[in-house]
Amino acid sequence: MSTNDIYIGVDGGGTKCRAVVSVNGEIKGEGLGGGANPYQNLERAKNSIETASLLALEDAGLRPTDISKAVAGLGLAGVNVPGSYKAMKDWQHPFKEMFLTGDLHTACLGAHGGDGAILVTGTGSCGYAMVNGKSLDLGGYGFPLGDQGGGAWLGLEIVKAALLSYDGLGPKTTLEDWVVGKLELRGSLLDVIERLQNQPSSEIAQLALGAFNAAKAGDPVSIKMIKEGAAYIDAQIERLRDFGAPRLTMVGGIGFLWKEWMKPENVAFVSEAQQPPEVGAVYYAQQEYKALI
Amino acid sequence: MSTNDIYIGVDGGGTKCRAVVSVNGEIKGEGLGGGANPYQNLERAKNSIETASLLALEDAGLRPTDISKAVAGLGLAGVNVPGSYKAMKDWQHPFKEMFLTGDLHTACLGAHGGDGAILVTGTGSCGYAMVNGKSLDLGGYGFPLGDQGGGAWLGLEIVKAALLSYDGLGPKTTLEDWVVGKLELRGSLLDVIERLQNQPSSEIAQLALGAFNAAKAGDPVSIKMIKEGAAYIDAQIERLRDFGAPRLTMVGGIGFLWKEWMKPENVAFVSEAQQPPEVGAVYYAQQEYKALI
Numbered sequence A, B: 001m002s003t004n005d006i007y008i009g010v011d012g013g014g015t016k017c018r019a020v021v022s023v024n025g026e027i028k029g030e031g032l033g034g035g036a037n038p039y040q041n042l043e044r045a046k047n048s049i050e051t052a053s054l055l056a057l058e059d060a061g062l063r064p065t066d067i068s069k070a071v072a073g074l075g076l077a078g079v080n081v082p083g084s085y086k087a088m089k090d091w092q093h094p095f096k097e098m099f100l101t102g103d104l105h106t107a108c109l110g111a112h113g114g115d116g117a118i119l120v121t122g123t124g125s126c127g128y129a130m131v132n133g134k135s136l137d138l139g140g141y142g143f144p145l146g147d148q149g150g151g152a153w154l155g156l157e158i159v160k161a162a163l164l165s166y167d168g169l170g171p172k173t174t175l176e177d178w179v180v181g182k183l184e185l186r187g188s189l190l191d192v193i194e195r196l197q198n199q200p201s202s203e204i205a206q207l208a209l210g211a212f213n214a215a216k217a218g219d220p221v222s223i224k225m226i227k228e229g230a231a232y233i234d235a236q237i238e239r240l241r242d243f244g245a246p247r248l249t250m251v252g253g254i255g256f257l258w259k260e261w262m263k264p265e266n267v268a269f270v271s272e273a274q275q276p277p278e279v280g281a282v283y284y285a286q287q288e289y290k291a292l293i
Helices: A042-059 A064-069 A082-089 A103-112 A151-167 A175-182 A189-196 A201-205 A209-216 A220-242 A255-259 A264-269 A277-292 B042-059 B064-069 B082-089 B103-112 B151-167 B175-182 B189-196 B201-205 B209-216 B220-242 B255-259 B264-269 B277-292
Strands: A006-012 A017-023 A026-033 A071-076 A097-102 A116-121 A125-131 A134-139 A248-251 B006-012 B017-023 B026-033 B071-076 B097-102 B116-121 B125-131 B134-139 B248-251
Touching (some): A006 A064, A006 A103, A017 A042, A017 A277, A026 A042, A026 A277, A042 A064, A042 A071, A042 A082, A071 A103, A071 A277, A082 A097, A097 A277, A103 A125, A103 A248, A103 A277, A116 A220, A125 A220, A134 B151, A151 A175, A151 A189, A151 A201, A151 A209, A151 A220, A151 B134, A175 A189, A175 A209, A209 A220, A220 A248, A220 A255, A220 A264, A248 A255, B006 B042, B006 B064, B006 B277, B017 B042, B017 B277, B026 B277, B042 B064, B042 B071, B042 B082, B071 B277, B097 B277, B103 B116, B103 B125, B103 B248, B103 B277, B116 B220, B125 B220, B134 B220, B151 B175, B151 B189, B151 B201, B151 B209, B151 B220, B175 B189, B175 B209, B209 B220, B220 B248, B220 B255, B220 B264, B248 B255
Parallel strands (some): A006 A071, A071 A097, A116 A248, B006 B071, B071 B097, B116 B248
Antiparallel strands (some): A017 A026, A116 A125, A125 A134, B006 B017, B017 B026, B116 B125, B125 B134
């Protein structure tokens, strides 16, 4: 049918992207692609988005050529960097129309259907709120410049504390053993430099759990860094709420670990997402397209 | 003369290396080469060392072929990493004999003629002491895992504090303006991620001076981070002195800035180097070669 109303919503991050196809207002198919962060890798981002979109069309029972009839909404990590935003806008894309925004914006639209806030604590960290057409971005500067409360930040703090403890230049901490055990080092922290220097932040983030466990077991060094991370997250939530966000959703792999250390009123303010980010990207495409026509 | 006693001493770091030639116990020539840190770039290190050695031979009035009569002592950054040490040892080098050790060891031999300690605060930081044939290494894990008190560490702390201030998630600091001005950003801290992500640590170290200046002007955030760095350096000096080092020399570009913030007794313990590290590398070669023959 040529009268079909086809929308594609894409949520793109550093390691993968998800696309959904909406036909006449209903989600009919979904597809998965590789990393789609144009700041990290522009060509890969374009390929991943096209791949995921074609898979979603197929899943919805549509033909590959229908991609040219679809209005796409892309919510991508990395487009907060002006050069990456422009490069994606200049893409000779295969869609009928393409609307581009940040992944936090579409996550917010998905989670709340409208105004609200998103707090990410995965490998990195950042905050975002959208209220009455205005938005607020917090953090998102990437590791190691920012990303306090993210797994990579915490992993780095763990390694730094372990090395200070090893050198006798900082307080003793059980994190020394955690790092050696987790990285399967040959019995010595000194191998840490060979293993961790120049690794992607996701590798360092693998260490983060150690500080939560050690803090629970009473290690003062771990308690201090976990409290520092939780205070940063509390401050983010308070800024987002003060901005006027009526709801807030936490996304990312280690959010549930922070909840135990956050202020109770901030934990109580957190709610589950109503829809995933790729569905938020469909909402975004619909909203922008209707404003256009 | 075939009876000449020729030694070459090389001090190799990340950006350059220096070689000197000693003939019958006297320094006769010197040469400069490129970066010679085999952990960063093995082939470049070998080339730089050979280049600097040949230039030093020429400067001493010797022939290039005399390199095969010279006993070389190499004090190189990066050979604390086991894989890099082995790769350099396996080098089919042009010397009569080659003795390999860390750059701190040869710096110490040069500075003190024997037992003593070295504290480096340049882009990175580390400590080293040699006493009665035993040595102690502190830090040197590289940025950002370690290197507290180094310029890159301080630069990163400055950027982190500036971004927290900008986001309203940390105390206000004048470092915000410093970072924007120093990086010649287009009036906004947000450009910082494009400028600094994935830059070498030497680039981030360019920011370090800002915290010393702001601390002097009374900025509490800067005072806190400068005091943290100075406490780390004080702790290093105390560990090195407790190890038995009778003297200590500070090397690296920002050591003089830290002195204003260090404990007076630690400042008083610091003395000037007697000889540069490349001369220490000659001492090392002489010492090892005499033990061998």
